[in-house]
Amino acid sequence: MIDNIDSHLAAAVSLPVTITFAGILVAMILTLTLEEKIHAKKSVIVGFFAVLCLGLASFFHLVPLGDIILPNGHNIKMPAYIPGVDWEVIAIILGSSIFIDVISKSGLFAWIAIKLTKMSKGDPHKLLWYYGFMTVFFSAVLNNVTAMIIVGSLTVVSLDKLKLRQLLLGFLIVEGLLTNVGGLLTLISSVPNIIVGNAASISFTQFFISASPYVLVTSCVTIFMGAKIFKVKGFASVEEKEEANLLVSSFDENDSVESKLFFKFSIFILGAFIVTIALTSILPVVKDLGIGFVAMSFAVIALLRYKSEVDQFYKAIDWDLISFFVALFVVINVMEHALVLDLIGQVIAMIIGESASVLGTAALLVSAAVFSSVTDNIPLAAMLAKILSSMNIASESSLWWSVIFGANLGGNLTPIGSASTLVAVTIMHKHKLPISFAGFVKHAAPFAAVQIILAALYVVVFL
Amino acid sequence: MSNIDQFESIFKASIKEKFVYDSPEFKNILIVTDLSKDEVDSFSSKIQNFLNFLDADAKNVNYKIITDGMFGSTEELLKIVSENNPDLICSYRNLHSQAWKFPHSLGEYLDVLLQKSCAPVLLVPHPKAGYAYEHAFDSMDNVMAITDHLSKDHRLVNCAAKFTKNDGTLHLAHIEDQVYFDRIIDAISKIPDIETDQAENLIKQKLLSDASDYISSCEKVLLEQGNVSVCSIVKFGHHLRHYRDQIEKEKINLLVLNTKDNDQMAMHGLAYPLAIELRQISLLML
Numbered sequence A: 001m002i003d004n005i006d007s008h009l010a011a012a013v014s015l016p017v018t019i020t021f022a023g024i025l026v027a028m029i030l031t032l033t034l035e036e037k038i039h040a041k042k043s044v045i046v047g048f049f050a051v052l053c054l055g056l057a058s059f060f061h062l063v064p065l066g067d068i069i070l071p072n073g074h075n076i077k078m079p080a081y082i083p084g085v086d087w088e089v090i091a092i093i094l095g096s097s098i099f100i101d102v103i104s105k106s107g108l109f110a111w112i113a114i115k116l117t118k119m120s121k122g123d124p125h126k127l128l129w130y131y132g133f134m135t136v137f138f139s140a141v142l143n144n145v146t147a148m149i150i151v152g153s154l155t156v157v158s159l160d161k162l163k164l165r166q167l168l169l170g171f172l173i174v175e176g177l178l179t180n181v182g183g184l185l186t187l188i189s190s191v192p193n194i195i196v197g198n199a200a201s202i203s204f205t206q207f208f209i210s211a212s213p214y215v216l217v218t219s220c221v222t223i224f225m226g227a228k229i230f231k232v233k234g235f236a237s238v239e240e241k242e243e244a245n246l247l248v249s250s251f252d253e254n255d256s257v258e259s260k261l262f263f264k265f266s267i268f269i270l271g272a273f274i275v276t277i278a279l280t281s282i283l284p285v286v287k288d289l290g291i292g293f294v295a296m297s298f299a300v301i302a303l304l305r306y307k308s309e310v311d312q313f314y315k316a317i318d319w320d321l322i323s324f325f326v327a328l329f330v331v332i333n334v335m336e337h338a339l340v341l342d343l344i345g346q347v348i349a350m351i352i353g354e355s356a357s358v359l360g361t362a363a364l365l366v367s368a369a370v371f372s373s374v375t376d377n378i379p380l381a382a383m384l385a386k387i388l389s390s391m392n393i394a395s396e397s398s399l400w401w402s403v404i405f406g407a408n409l410g411g412n413l414t415p416i417g418s419a420s421t422l423v424a425v426t427i428m429h430k431h432k433l434p435i436s437f438a439g440f441v442k443h444a445a446p447f448a449a450v451q452i453i454l455a456a457l458y459v460v461v462f463l
Numbered sequence B: 001m002s003n004i005d006q007f008e009s010i011f012k013a014s015i016k017e018k019f020v021y022d023s024p025e026f027k028n029i030l031i032v033t034d035l036s037k038d039e040v041d042s043f044s045s046k047i048q049n050f051l052n053f054l055d056a057d058a059k060n061v062n063y064k065i066i067t068d069g070m071f072g073s074t075e076e077l078l079k080i081v082s083e084n085n086p087d088l089i090c091s092y093r094n095l096h097s098q099a100w101k102f103p104h105s106l107g108e109y110l111d112v113l114l115q116k117s118c119a120p121v122l123l124v125p126h127p128k129a130g131y132a133y134e135h136a137f138d139s140m141d142n143v144m145a146i147t148d149h150l151s152k153d154h155r156l157v158n159c160a161a162k163f164t165k166n167d168g169t170l171h172l173a174h175i176e177d178q179v180y181f182d183r184i185i186d187a188i189s190k191i192p193d194i195e196t197d198q199a200e201n202l203i204k205q206k207l208l209s210d211a212s213d214y215i216s217s218c219e220k221v222l223l224e225q226g227n228v229s230v231c232s233i234v235k236f237g238h239h240l241r242h243y244r245d246q247i248e249k250e251k252i253n254l255l256v257l258n259t260k261d262n263d264q265m266a267m268h269g270l271a272y273p274l275a276i277e278l279r280q281i282s283l284l285m286l
Helices: A015-033 A042-059 A087-104 A108-119 A124-141 A144-161 A165-182 A191-200 A204-229 A238-249 A260-279 A286-306 A311-316 A319-337 A340-352 A358-374 A377-390 A398-412 A419-430 A437-462 B004-013 B037-050 B074-084 B108-116 B154-163 B178-188 B196-225 B239-250 B271-277
Strands: B028-032 B062-066 B088-091 B121-123 B142-147 B169-177 B229-237 B254-257 B282-285
Touching: A015 A042, A015 A319, A015 A340, A015 A377, A042 A319, A087 A108, A087 A191, A087 A260, A087 A286, A087 A311, A087 A319, A108 A124, A108 A144, A108 A238, A108 A260, A108 B004, A124 A144, A124 A165, A124 A204, A144 A165, A144 A238, A144 A419, A144 B004, A165 A204, A165 A398, A165 A419, A165 A437, A191 A377, A191 A398, A204 A260, A204 A398, A204 A437, A260 A286, A286 A311, A319 A340, A319 A377, A340 A358, A340 A377, A358 A377, A358 A398, A358 A437, A377 A398, A398 A419, A398 A437, A419 A437, A419 B004, B028 B037, B028 B074, B037 B062, B062 B074, B074 B108, B088 B108, B108 B121, B142 B154, B142 B239, B154 B169, B154 B196, B154 B254, B154 B282, B169 B178, B169 B196, B169 B239, B178 B196, B178 B229, B196 B229, B229 B239, B239 B271, B254 B271, B271 B282
Parallel strands: B028 B062, B028 B088, B088 B121, B142 B169, B142 B254, B169 B229, B254 B282
Antiparallel strands: B121 B282
């Protein structure tokens, strides 16, 4: 819809300029890797590089500057960095996080979590399976971090209540790893899904149908391995079973439900949200406005419940994440104009090989997983999505899925690979279960290896 | 709601401690006295009459009387108690002493016995003192269990329920110390990061709701088990003043309280001052 006038197109880019910008990109990724060490938030790191990139891009005349002319001839005064931002992605993240935050206030997620705890009757083996699938479900519906916070917090409280503190480490590791598996279930379950799915024009339903068999099988395998490795067994004696049942029966799932009416409304509106998002691509009117519009609309409807105190939800928005995205899109936009993405695209083309061979598809998945294990998977997904788009890869190609699976599952290799595994480690430290970087990798590597191998096979054979 | 602590708080708050009914048996009762021989029978009868509700068939309860000449030191008394392994010990304050005239101590025998013995001790008003309330030895129509942390204290409630006669009222009291609470809020009021009014209301509400929830659970279970009705007293106030007023107002026959403290060798912080001052009725000290 928006065209730039030819006179404002960027100048030809020399190789030294491209290499300079590639160096800046590498520096940004390395700095993001050291985020915890240098005590700086993502948004500040990427914001700094966005300012640097824009300044240099302007100096080298790389980005188109000046008015933007619409097809009807109207001029729009817009800063050069605004069109570079994928506002659909920002709208999805902003809308769904506000919506889910309001729904959380109804006590719905705590209610589900406690209900499942009681259904397990305190049996540790059942509890691991229930919590495992709850993690997957919450990661699919909420964001991975919130899912880990809810399930991890409940795990701490319930294992304390059951006097099974020795199992806490195993439970938290399994749950942390499952957040990234659950994050593969739907188009809106994780940010890489939103970015890549959007770029490849994969619909919500298509995404769910393609990813759900893998998520189901891998979740079962992960929980099974977790029970074996961390020796999570059921109670043997009737006395133990009765005592555990008595202990978990003291949980009251209704305690966190402040209003039954709002609780019921939350179930209804959450269902409506999922159905509407699933049908966005075919619903008249809505299909033109996109998933971002749906997410923002539902956020506004949910906020009506707290119309006089909405500021508490605005305060709770992860502004670091939103600002990070905006800055990241700006950086990637500059990198595109500086032909850095073309350069990386050539490397990826080498990895993929001629006409996207089976080996190439698997290699792309494994490479994406390895990269996202040491750095943020969001810039990786955004960059790869842009590169695959520029390579005119068809939306039904399995290469898109390689990026999606690799970017999500790579987070399971290290504690810094994803925000949700970092939350799991934070909970461990909070409860005096010190685990080093190497210690986490040692525990998580067998799970991550199995998950990535299964993903590679699944993508190559079925997608 | 986006951080770990918030959700941990939600889940911790959802745990509602449920009362577990487990009625204790009091079959072997040891009466310890320093009275002269001609006074012992009368005192013993009074005690047996007071406790006749413990078993519908009073013949099943076995009373043993330890008199003046049978112990001359704390060690000897502890040895007798250990040998007899009683379910309940009945005595009064300041054995082998005239200090019962002054409301300042329980006496060396009771001080040690209360901490060393596993069996509950029923402390009746001193037989020679005239300060007992008229209702002190009436049938157990009104029994009050007190604590500064009622939740999960199943033994306290079970013992108190056992001593409450059928159709009687069990008063379960949880008084939060207003003075201590005010000090905490005063400290909070000097911390800019915490909103004082909100903190005061939320903490107050939570402190009282845990006890109220537990009492509701006790009421439900005890109604299923018998005819004891439960009266809930959950509020902020001054412990001693409040309990004294309540005893007079409700004509409480027996006060049940904990004396053991896991953190120290001495008697539980709240129990000692109460036991010293509340001399007019019987106290069941666990």
